[in-house]
Amino acid sequence: MRAWWLVIAAGCGNKGDSGTEPLYTYIGECDSDAAPVVADMFCESTGIQTYPITGEDVPTLTISADVSDEDGDLTSYTAQVFFDETLDGVVDTDAGALSEAEGSYHADVCTVPSLILNMVVYLRGGEPLYDTTYEWGLQVTDAAGNAGEIGVVECATPSEKTGDTE
Secondary structure, eight states, rough: OOEEEEEEESSSSSSSOSSOOOOOOOOOOOOOOOEEEEEEEEEEEEEEEEEETTTTEEEEEEEEEEOOOOOOOEEEEEEEEEEEEEOOOOOOOOTTSSEEEEEEEOOOOOOOOEEEEEEEEEOOOSOOOTOEEEEEEEEEOOOOOBBBOEEEEEEOOOOOOTTTOO
């Protein structure tokens, strides 16, 4: 798979990862074992952008989702993105995740009950194909290791030449 993605998150607490603390430092327990809930997903073509690793200009799309967790342990999380061509409201995860990203907030335990994830998908040829409608799935795992249900959104990938959907 040649697509790459970058996660940008916004939410409660102070965003940042200094690189000196592990993402899954989990001290203490929250009130429940609640898993994250992915809601209000949407997707849009975000034009041609520079892929940060190689410096090449490539088409992109951005997948966004509101994520909540009733016990507030989104102080660190893992987000996995999946996709498939069968438009049936369910994303097949058998092929594995397109990519996985980790994030953290430097906040007190159990104090981050929600965040907004924005994933920029850089399309570099291969799968996912250009100008193709897919279902995109997002699964978030919280600091306690509780994986939520997969949120699903239908979205077309942009054109290779313009970065726009047709």
